Amino acid sequence: MxxxxxxxxxxxxxxxxxxxxxxxxxxxxxxxxxxxxxxxxxxxxxxxxNPHARALFSGRHHTVAMVVSDITNPHYFELIRGAELRAKASEYTLVLVNAEESPRIEYDQIQRLVSSVDGFVLAASRLPDENLEQIASQRPVVLMNRELPGIPSVVLDHVQGCRQIVEHLVSLGHRHLVYLAGPRNSWMAATRWSALRTAAEGHGIRMERVGPFTPKVSQGGAAADGALTTNATAIVAHNDLLAIGVVQRLAQRGVRVPEDVSVLGFDNIFASDLCTPSLTTLGGAHVEVGRAAVEILLDMATPNGKTRTPPRVLLPTELVLRGSTGAAPSA
Amino acid sequence: MxxxxxxxxxxxxxxxxxxxxxxxxxxxxxxxxxxxxxxxxxxxxxxxxNPHARALFSGRHHTVAMVVSDITNPHYFELIRGAELRAKASEYTLVLVNAEESPRIEYDQIQRLVSSVDGFVLAASRLPDENLEQIASQRPVVLMNRELPGIPSVVLDHVQGCRQIVEHLVSLGHRHLVYLAGPRNSWMAATRWSALRTAAEGHGIRMERVGPFTPKVSQGGAAADGALTTNATAIVAHNDLLAIGVVQRLAQRGVRVPEDVSVLGFDNIFASDLCTPSLTTLGGAHVEVGRAAVEILLDMATPNGKTRTPPRVLLPTELVLRGSTGAAPSA
DNA sequence: AACCAGATGGCAACCGCTTGCCGTCAGGTT
DNA sequence: AACCTGACGGCAAGCGGTTGCCATCTGGTT
CATH class of the missing domain: 1.10.260 (434 Repressor (Amino-terminal Domain))
Structure with missing residues (x-):
């Protein structure tokens, strides 16, 4: 049959x-x-x-949707992997959606799925707060690498991490840093900038920002040129992809890394260890972020969990020192 | 409401x-x-x-499942991206499953989803032929990077590609090659080996195989050591991850790449361009593979498409020459 | 003016499963 | 021996749509 x-x-x-x-x-x-x-x-x-027939009556689909703002970024693989792992462990199905960096696509896709999944985990959502709140009122939502009061989230502790970055650079003698900003509607970009600036102020050094840039290797050229005009001795790029592009451009222009200028990234993607020079970067347990987010979501989907105050999980970062940072030029 | x-x-x-x-x-x-x-x-x-209520009656879920043998491998992300893109374009939902290199997990997950999706795209499935046939008898199935008569598939033309690899190496003076094999139950591994051997025979040069190896960076050490014992002057690794591991190990052992030995990989992953030396590799339009597979699947799910003979799409590969291959040592 | 076809809307059964409610029956009470 | 109780199984009404079939209504034919 x-x-x-x-x-x-x-x-x-x-x-x-x-x-x-x-x-x-x-x-x-x-x-x-x-x-x-x-x-x-x-x-x-x-x-x-038949799970659908079951869902029809119970309203529970045993399915969660993960929405990723840009699947092109290898960094998200880790999140996806963690999410998939956790979902599978509870026999939940994981639906994957790529928002292609477009808030509209992101919103539309979520609405399309709203009646067929038990909840959403949103990775680095580009949606405005109001939209998130509205979605959260329809279905359980957990944010990854984004925060919004009232909505549970799992975030790597970038405030802490950015402080470490600044300390690292200060101890190497840098007194003038520049942050190459990520997308305008990225919560992470705003958070990093504010954390970096605060940390820099604390040490009495200069910190400026140029951008925003789409965080891809291909944007590294423009970003590097922008950074050089500031005369900063250390460049903190929004992520490793951008940092890699920056390093490439600097090599092209005959600027030595780290002798003339130091470069840092975020995410500790696989490639950051392989490029030349290897990249100093702020990493963390990204898989764990994915895992934790789905775990919270499943918890919320369970009747008794609903009422708890929304958890706000902060996972530790780790500053991975590699070849792209060094002593500030004595100039 | x-x-x-x-x-x-x-x-x-x-x-x-x-x-x-x-x-x-x-x-x-x-x-x-x-x-x-x-x-x-x-x-x-x-x-x-409500799509579920609709599916209950119509049996059509507007959902396809993509099963990946190992989500850890960045190579698969291209496939996933292509699949997601194509699914979204037709307003289909993409379910993602990671088989963690385990045929049992792969099979169980597929069975779990059989009544809730319209079909499966299987990336580098590790399942035995019989299982695939059985699944294909329940639901439309499209294979990626695997072939099986009677089941549609989308594959990069590795026979052609392997020929190019051998020609490349022969023209550099290599007369003795070694293939570092992938997993035992990988169709791709078998295909590459047979294509490489045939091509080598055609040129009258020696080709051997060591392995199998799990295609990860961490296995590169053992793989490199295995390769060195053969005295081959060129190493063709099952994929870029393994190749990167091999290169690292060779550096550790003081073997110069490409002066002493050449190394090649497959997949042209992002990192293969960044490592030192950069990796010569056989790439191809992986995103396109994902796209095409889902497209065929959607076609099969459409009444009129059912009867056609199962398409077997062969996409071109491209040999990307980089720094890890060079003239054979004159020894 | 009687007749007919096509267009349009409603009724109700059905997709596969869940669950409130009821009937039955066995075993234990007094 | 009459009575109560709990365990267990079945009936049937949904969950949210879809669709075959029928009723009605319209405008056009002859």
Missing amino acids: AHPTIYDVAAAAGVATSTVSRAFSTPTRVSAHTRERVLAAAAELGYRP | AHPTIYDVAAAAGVATSTVSRAFSTPTRVSAHTRERVLAAAAELGYRP
């Missing part, structure tokens, strides 16, 4: 469909003997409950 | 539910005037058809 239903099983076992249903979902509700018979018949026919 | 249904819309528009349903799915079946009224009411209430 192609797709045996509960009716087929009931017929085969000689019981009512309700009994079959209960044999699966409320085992205590049927006698051991009957249950046995039903399960045997089900196994025989290769019956598998 | 939280989730208005067709009933709410019908009430608001003053028509029967069947009319509402038809206004959406069979517009010609209702008068323009009525249709207008219904759509207005629907818009007013923020009605969105």
